[in-house]
Amino acid sequence: MSKADSVANNTPEQFDYIIVGAGSAGCVLANRLSADPARSVLLLEAGPDVETFWVRAPAGLPFLFQNSNLNWKSSSEPVANLCGREIYWPRGKIVGGSSAINGMQHVRGNALDYDDWAAAGNDGWAYADVLPYFKRMENNLDGGDGWRGVGGPLQVSRGSYRHPVTRQFVDAVAALRVPLNPDFNGRQQEGVGYSQFTIARGVRSSAARAYLAPARARPNMVVRDRCLAHHLLLVGGEVVGVLYERDGALFRAFAARETLISCGAVGSPQLLMLSGIGPADELRARGLSIQADLPGVGKNLQDHLAVNVGYEVKAGMSMNAALSGWRKYMRGVQYLVTRGGPLAMGTSHALAFVRTRADLDRPDVQISFRPWSFTFESSKLRVHPYPGIQIASLQLRPRSRGSVALNGTSARDAPAIRPNYLSDPEDVQCALRALQFARDISCTAPLRDSIVREHLLDAEDRTEERTIEFLRRTAQSLYHPVGTCKMGCDADAVVDSRLRVRGIRRLRVVDASVMPTLVGGNTNGPTIMIAEKAADLIREDEMLA
Incomplete structure (x- = not known):
């Protein structure tokens, strides 16, 4: 039986809402919209609906990093400014999406980032507007206040394990006149302190x-x-449903009210373009029928690019030994019995948000600290055999812009990811300032007293030219892609401030792709916030219809 025959023989289903993508945003939408018993919801996900031990356990990240069953394992096209390297982009292919495989850092970004969204014409997206949604989504185990929420679905905690070298990092940054900050998501972002994670009682709090x-x-x-979505079903400029594949057969599902795309910064523009919604010239070149000429679909791609520097440290000042050899089994038993210890923590145990220029109105650099060190080898992350730590530095608001484009006309054709890192000269200079600040930390007491040697460049090679070469050879994505279906009111905007796709009725995009600019922090929390707000927008519009 051909696929054409199989779709003809499968009885179409009808729901009020269809959500394509069960990631961080899709799970939120499914919960909030199905809370009305009079509304039916279909949530489609390309990956499996599972929660394995390594998904639940925070220390399972290395086992998820290259797991093709749960991870799209995307890679960019060769990046000219990174020595022609293809940059690995893991993306969740599982119910829960990337929230089920990420490092569990919970950082909202700076309040001014959201004010910038509103100033660009996105009414209702200033920080004062989105703060209630950040609070509504959280159950902060430290308690609530004017900025933090309790009683929400998403569990947020600092973790119970604190290695002595992490305290040394915090103290060293503070010695550089950076204020101690107990809460990056509170009154202010600038400062140094301990990380907050989407973890509770040693278990990952994924969106699922x-x-x-x-x-x-x-x-x-x-x-x-x-279920792999092939394309949207459109009639007269209106989306009526989705054509998707499951177990080799094609199915049609119809939405009486709206279809919501939540496939992320790579998947959402791909599905729009496969449905004829996007840059007309590019779609015609692929032989696709044009439903709406939206030149901004797939454009405006932004991501955080991190430079990671490793240090060998004195014995006892690293977690590496505890995560290697026979000791890792002891730590595993500790985790199974108590849900505590180092295996109950996320990736970076401390963070610093700093301004590298006095004229800036907010931090432009994030420094992340790990009391352990690893190298990426072929199919896994391998802990170093010596005691090591790592300090990662990154520019929070890169100016460089990339794109996502089609590589074919099938949903199975991996899209072309062109991040265009370091194409703006200021991004190179900011990366240099960020790296220098990270090195200043390593040279400051008390952390310097634990460091044996730095794995960077020999002292005589630390010219600006050689350091830029090091950046281009070693920098990696921090896996925060956004912006490819940006919200706005200009010619390149894909969705309006209510996340409705321009020129197409009954269709919204709800995920990180709608961010007009990258926030100065991790993107999972902001993506969940976007979906919380979107659920309210959908209900409001339904009442007005």
Whole structure:
């Protein structure tokens, strides 16, 4: 039987809402929209609906990093400014999306980032507007206040394990006149302090665990995994449903109210373009029928580029030994019995947000600290055999812009990811300032007293030219792609401030792709916030219809 025959023989289904993509945003939408028992919701996900031990356990990250069953394992095209390297872009292919495989850092970004969104014409997206949604989504185990929430689905904690070398890092940064900050998501972002994670009692709080699990028993919500969306179904400029594939057969599902795309900064523009919504010239070149000429689809790609420097340290001042050899089994038993210890923590244990120029109104650089060190080898992350730590530095608001484009006309054709890193000269200069600040930390007591040697460049080679070469050879994505279906009111905007796709009715995009600019922090928390707000926008528009 051909696929054309199979779709003809499968009875179409109808729901009020269809959500394509069960990642951080899709899980939120499914929960909030299905809370109305009069509304039916279909949630489609290309990956499996599972929560394995390594997904639940925070220390499972190395086992998820190259797991093709749960990870799209994307890579960019060769990046000219990074010595022609292809940059690895892991993306969650699992119910829970990237929130099920990420490093679990919980950072909202700077309040001024959201004010910038509003100033660009996105009414309702200033920090004062989105703060209630950040609070609504959180259950902060430290308690609530004017900035932090309690009682929400997403569990947020600092973790119970604190290595002595992490304290040395914090003290060294403070010695450089950076203020101690107990909460990067509170009154101000600038400062140094301990990380907050989407972890509670030693278990990852993915979007699937936080939002879907409490709603699973609702009869009006259907979660369907291993479903690859081929394209949207359109009639007269209106989306009426989705054509998707499962187990080799094609199915049509119809949405009586709206279809919501939540496939992320790579998947969402791909699905729009496969459906004829995007840059007309590019789509015609692929032989696709044009439903809406939106030149901004796939453009405006932004990502955080990190430079990681490793240090060999004195014995006892690293977690490497505890994560290697027979000791890792002891730590594993400790985790299984107590849900505590180093295996219950996320990746970076401390952060610093700093301004590298006095004229800036907010931090432009993030420094992340790991009390352990590793190297990426072929299919896994390998802990170094010596005691080591790592300090990663990155520019928070890169000026460089890239794109996502089609590589074919099938949903199975991996799209072309062109991040265009370091194409703006200021990005190179900011990366240099960030790296220098990281090195200043390593040369400051008390951290310097634990360091044996730096794995960077020999002292005589630390010219600006050689350091830039080092950046281009070693920098890696921090896996925060955004912006490819940007929200706005200019010619390149894909969605309006209510996340409705321009020129197409009954269709919204709800995920990190709608961010007009990259926030100065991690992107999982802001993506969940966007979906929380989107659910309210959808209900409001339904009442006005």
